Amino acid sequence: MYDVVIIGAGPGGIYSAYELTKGDPSLKIAVFEAGHPLDKRHCPIDGDKIKSCIRCKSCAIMSGFGGAGAFSDGKYNITNDFGGTLYEYIGQKRSIQLMEYVDSINMANGGEGTKLYSTAGTDFTKICLQNNLRLLNASVRHLGTDINYIVLENLYSYLKERVDFFFDTPIESIELIKEASSSYYRAYHGDAHTDARQCIISVGRSGSKWMEEVCRNMNIPTKSNRVDIGVRVELPAVIFSELTDELYESKIVYRTEKFEDNVRTFCMNPHGIVVNENTNGIVTVNGHSYEDPAKWTDNTNFALLVAKHFSLPFKDSNGYGESIARLSNMLGGGVILQRFGDLVRGRRSNESRIEQCSTRPTLDATPGDLSLVLPKRILDGIIEMIYALDKIAKGTANEDTLLYGVEVKFYNMEVALDKNLETIYKGLYVIGDGSGVTHSLSHASASGVYVARRILEKAK
Numbered sequence: 291m292y293d294v295v296i297i298g299a300g301p302g303g304i305y306s307a308y309e310l311t312k313g314d315p316s317l318k319i320a321v322f323e324a325g326h327p328l329d330k331r332h333c334p335i336d337g338d339k340i341k342s343c344i345r346c347k348s349c350a351i352m353s354g355f356g357g358a359g360a361f362s363d364g365k366y367n368i369t370n371d372f373g374g375t376l377y378e379y380i381g382q383k384r385s386i387q388l389m390e391y392v393d394s395i396n397m398a399n400g401g402e403g404t405k406l407y408s409t410a411g412t413d414f415t416k417i418c419l420q421n422n423l424r425l426l427n428a429s430v431r432h433l434g435t436d437i438n439y440i441v442l443e444n445l446y447s448y449l450k451e452r453v454d455f456f457f458d459t460p461i462e463s464i465e466l467i468k469e470a471s472s473s474y475y476r477a478y479h480g481d482a483h484t485d486a487r488q489c490i491i492s493v494g495r496s497g498s499k500w501m502e503e504v505c506r507n508m509n510i511p512t513k514s515n516r517v518d519i520g521v522r523v524e525l526p527a528v529i530f531s532e533l534t535d536e537l538y539e540s541k542i543v544y545r546t547e548k549f550e551d552n553v554r555t556f557c558m559n560p561h562g563i564v565v566n567e568n569t570n571g572i573v574t575v576n577g578h579s580y581e582d583p584a585k586w587t588d589n590t591n592f593a594l595l596v597a598k599h600f601s602l603p604f605k606d607s608n609g610y611g612e613s614i615a616r617l618s619n620m621l622g623g624g625v626i627l628q629r630f631g632d633l634v635r636g637r638r639s640n641e642s643r644i645e646q647c648s649t650r651p652t653l654d655a656t657p658g659d660l661s662l663v664l665p666k667r668i669l670d671g672i673i674e675m676i677y678a679l680d681k682i683a684k685g686t687a688n689e690d691t692l693l694y695g696v697e698v699k700f701y702n703m704e705v706a707l708d709k710n711l712e713t714i715y716k717g718l719y720v721i722g723d724g725s726g727v728t729h730s731l732s733h734a735s736a737s738g739v740y741v742a743r744r745i746l747e748k749a750k
């Protein structure tokens with residue numbers, strides 16, 4: 291019988307385990323992870339023999355110790371303006387305090403010396419407003435993919451002495467066992483099971499389908515969440531350098547004239563690379579960058595996304611996003627690449643047009659036509675925003691700006707949770723992206739610390 295079983299070793303699971311061990315070293319804790327240990331996580335794409343996603347059973351980018359964040363850009367945004375709605379449960383002040391606490395752990399575990407950028411006092415707030423754009427407030431710690439990995443290695447070295455890890459062991463189902471004097475949770479894996487007094491579920495986006503099943507089986511209420519659909523833009527780093535040198539990542543929102551939709555920048559990677567992402571067999575696009583200048587490219591990439599939320603009669607927002615991603619996979623065999631100049635001219639990009647393009651793509655994607663994939667409303671919004679960004683970063687709307695599609699941010703449906711992030715079952719907590727409450731490294735990590743502290747307080 292464990293005191294706590296944690297399902298998922300992404301940032302949510304890691305920081306809850308960390309905080310529990312710090313608060314009470316005598317606790318018996320087990321962490322179950324569907325993916326591999328950190329040092330066994332390797333995406334087979336080597337750009338040489340394997341150029342695109344081969345749909346591994348367990349995606350090394352999304353699963354394993356470190357979760358979806360392991361090979362991410364390691365951008366810890368300390369803000370309530372985006373990255374999740376944790377503050378709605380725990381309050382604005384506490385949410386920021388916990389994100390700062392997580393930052394201090396990262397600094398103590400290999401992150402020291404990395405830069406903390408901030409929008410406070412920047413002239414870009416005004417420049418954006420003058421051009422019909424809105425810059426969101428945030429401080430962002432950029433660890434970079436390389437330092438992020440080192441922090442994870444250090445956290446693992448600390449945790450493995452104090453916690454029982456079970457890798458390559460997906461939990462299939464959970465059951466509440468009620469006995470005369472007590473109740474506990476039973477987590478089923480393969481032919482075996484593990485029991486614990488309390489259970490923290492932190493399965494991230496890759497566990498979204500599983501989470502839905504658990505909620506269905508245990509009658510835990512859920513709400514449908516939004517899906518974000520768009521493209522990843524790649525252009526010469528120099529075009530965005532004024533913004534990225536000062537702010538590193540700028541979250542900018544534009545309200546389109548035609549449909550009054552919000553289009554926003556997301557996940558900006560100065561001198562970064564564009565990568566494939568495989569969620570439940572669907573290949574979409576993402577990006578990251580390294581802290582080490584030796585690994586920099588000449589390009590900057592970021593996503594332009596439009597949020598869609600369906601409620602009645604259709605409420606499967608993720609299903610809508612999946613269908614669009616599947617369409618791009620069907621036409622392009624994976625991710626589709628198009629020059630902005632070709633898109634506005636209404637023609638597809640082909641091998642020779644990409645060959646002649648002055649911006650060199652950092653991801654090997656299939657040249658094609660995004661207008662055959664993305665709904666008109668979304669595509670029009672993206673084109674409008676590219677022209678709006680061109681006013682603050684001249685050259686964004688150049689013919690040779692590259693667009694990769696589709697980028698989809700799937701959000702898990704929101705699990706009904708109380709202010710302790712506890713479900714209708716006492717001792718069953720859901721945290722991180724799997725709860726639908728968070729969508730970022732910082733919020734997911736903070737939610738882990740928060741629940742750990744609730745458990746420690748209750749035990750007093």
Ligand SMILES: Cc1cc2nc3c(=O)[nH]c(=O)nc-3n(C[C@H](O)[C@H](O)[C@H](O)COP(=O)(O)OP(=O)(O)OC[C@H]3O[C@@H](n4cnc5c(N)ncnc54)[C@H](O)[C@@H]3O)c2cc1C
Binds near residue numbers: 357461
């Ligand atoms: C390429 C990429 C770049 C990103 N860059 C950034 C960034 O710079 N900044 C930022 O804030 N966010 C970024 N993100 C998002 C960020 O990684 C996530 O928001 C964050 O990892 C969520 O943490 P989590 O612990 O909730 O879930 P996850 O990190 O998804 O971890 C969940 C873990 O649970 C495991 N799991 C799932 N189901 C089961 C099961 N049934 N049994 C056992 N284990 C299970 C999974 O294998 C996974 O390891 C990026 C994501 C990707 C993919």
